[in-house]
Amino acid sequence: MAEMRIRLEKQVQITGKMICVTGLTIGTGDVFGIGGIDKEMIRTGRDNQPYIPGSSLKGKMRHLFELMHDENPVAADGTPHSCKDVKCAICRIFGAGDSENSVPGRGPTRLIVRDAYLETDSAVATEYKRRTGQYVEVKAENVINRLDGQATPRRFERVPKGMEFRFDLVYRWFTITNGEETYCGEPEAKADINGILDALLYVQRDYLGASGSRGYGKVKFLLKPTNDEMVNAWLEAKINPDIGLDWE
Ligand SMILES: [Zn+2]
Numbered sequence: 629m630a631e632m633r634i635r636l637e638k639q640v641q642i643t644g645k646m647i648c649v650t651g652l653t654i655g656t657g658d659v660f661g662i663g664g665i666d667k668e669m670i671r672t673g674r675d676n677q678p679y680i681p682g683s684s685l686k687g688k689m690r691h692l693f694e695l696m697h698d699e700n701p702v703a704a705d706g707t708p709h710s711c712k713d714v715k716c717a718i719c720r721i722f723g724a725g726d727s728e729n730s731v732p733g734r735g736p737t738r739l740i741v742r743d744a745y746l747e748t749d750s751a752v753a754t755e756y757k758r759r760t761g762q763y764v765e766v767k768a769e770n771v772i773n774r775l776d777g778q779a780t781p782r783r784f785e786r787v788p789k790g791m792e793f794r795f796d797l798v799y800r801w802f803t804i805t806n807g808e809e810t811y812c813g814e815p816e817a818k819a820d821i822n823g824i825l826d827a828l829l830y831v832q833r834d835y836l837g838a839s840g841s842r843g844y845g846k847v848k849f850l851l852k853p854t855n856d857e858m859v860n861a862w863l864e865a866k867i868n869p870d871i872g873l874d875w876e
Contacts, residue, residue: 637801642824645794652847653784667838677745680743680836685831686722689741708725736800738802768783851863
């Protein structure tokens with residue numbers, strides 16, 4: 629009986645800057661109403677600065693990736709995709725529910741998305757802080773009552789246009805074999821890295837955070853130059869002025 633073998637071939641880093649092309653907000657999930665703010669931007673506990681949780685970026689990448697790979701049906705209750713197919717790219721890259729995580733041969737979730745922190749040294753951040761004393765703006769929006777036409781103002785906190793965050797992704801390239809059978813090798817790693825970079829483009833064309841249909845959350849990713857040949861092959865194949873994802 630053959631043995632399952634798993635080897636970590638490479639940790640592929642995909643890092644760079646994410647620029648807010650429009651204002652961006654990611655809520656805390658709680659509405660405190662502090663200082664008359666109806667929706668606050670999420671902040672770090674340590675220095676109280678706005679940041680992008682890894683779960684927010686990863687969740688958006690995954691959602692759009694799932695939509696672009698619609699060969700898998702959406703769950704009736706709307707929960708994220710999860711399956712037992714050992715070759716499923718969605719579950720391999722982004723992870724699956726607990727019961728499916730034990731699929732032999734699939735191996736660990738490949739993509740790590742770290743929290744993205746604000747680039748406080750950028751020209752925009754420095755100038756904004758100097759002018760206002762903080763890194764967020766408050767935007768008032770009106771909800772109009774459909775019966776009496778009265779406007780009810782609500783105040784949203786958001787990161788202003790031009791702010792930059794440092795994003796940091798890691799793809800863990802595993803080779804997984806069982807005797808003669810290879811569950812995952814170089815072709816899968818290459819396809820996964822292409823899929824991850826494609827997912828960043830999908831986010832760039834869609835939006836990140838809340839209120840995207842009202843103009844929030846347009847972002848642009850600038851990749852830090854790398855010597856990884858799979859990342860470079862994707863960049864050479866995909867980069868053009870329409871896409872925008874580009875070297876730093
Ligand atoms: Zn799956």
